[in-house]
Amino acid sequence: MPLLLGATGVGKTLLLKRLQKINAQDSGAELGDPPATLPTVGTNLSDIIVDKKKVTVREMGGCMAPIWPSYYEDFDSVIFVIDAANPFQISSSCIQLLEVLSAPALELATVLILFNKIDLPCPVSLLEMKSLFRLDGIISCAKQSITVLEMSARSGQGLRDVLAWLQFAQRR
Ligand SMILES: Nc1nc2c(ncn2[C@@H]2O[C@H](COP(=O)(O)OP(=O)(O)OP(=O)(O)O)[C@@H](O)[C@H]2O)c(=O)[nH]1
Numbered sequence: 001m002p003l004l005l006g007a008t009g010v011g012k013t014l015l016l017k018r019l020q021k022i023n024a025q026d027s028g029a030e031l032g033d034p035p036a037t038l039p040t041v042g043t044n045l046s047d048i049i050v051d052k053k054k055v056t057v058r059e060m061g062g063c064m065a066p067i068w069p070s071y072y073e074d075f076d077s078v079i080f081v082i083d084a085a086n087p088f089q090i091s092s093s094c095i096q097l098l099e100v101l102s103a104p105a106l107e108l109a110t111v112l113i114l115f116n117k118i119d120l121p122c123p124v125s126l127l128e129m130k131s132l133f134r135l136d137g138i139i140s141c142a143k144q145s146i147t148v149l150e151m152s153a154r155s156g157q158g159l160r161d162v163l164a165w166l167q168f169a170q171r172r
């Protein structure tokens with residue numbers, strides 16, 4: 001079962017709503033305008049169909065970060081979302097990610113790092129953003145198997161790659 005983490009406002013709830021929608025409609029159809037979301041206070045369980053099987057993803061609201069670790073035991077995969085258009089949040093997200101990756105309960109987890117909101121213009125390029133994040137260093141030091149993807153929950157770009165990763169993570 002995947003755990004969905006990331007700071008407040010990075011787009012976790014919208015990602016779940018979009019994954020549910022592309023599941024429910026035929027491929028190629030327009031996703032339409034993004035539905036409204038509210039900050040998740042507590043946790044939010046969403047069912048997504050992956051490979052004809054129901055997968056329940058647990059989102060933890062960004063405001064719940066201090067208690068994220070009390071949930072780690074129950075999960076074998078983690079999706080960590082970063083707002084690629086918010087350079088001011090990058091260092092705190094980086095520290096949160098390092099805490100997640102160093103948690104003993106998640107040592108064997110499969111991890112997906114998502115740079116979301118790539119539809120927005122950003123004063124820092126995505127390449128610079130990744131370098132500020134020291135992504136290569138993080139991946140080479142981590143015990144987990146880590147995949148990095150770019151996406152936009154707003155436009156739908158990259159959503160199918162996220163579904164493909166969920167499929168891969170379920171098979172492990
Ligand atoms: N432009 C743009 N906006 C996005 C994208 N993804 C999410 N948003 C917007 O960002 C805001 C916050 O999105 P949420 O999905 O509620 O964020 P969250 O990560 O669930 O936040 P918490 O529940 O507070 O932890 C909303 O206004 C979304 O519409 C994206 O890819 N592009």
Ligand SMILES: [Mg+2]
Nearest residue numbers: 012013039040
């Ligand atoms: Mg949310």
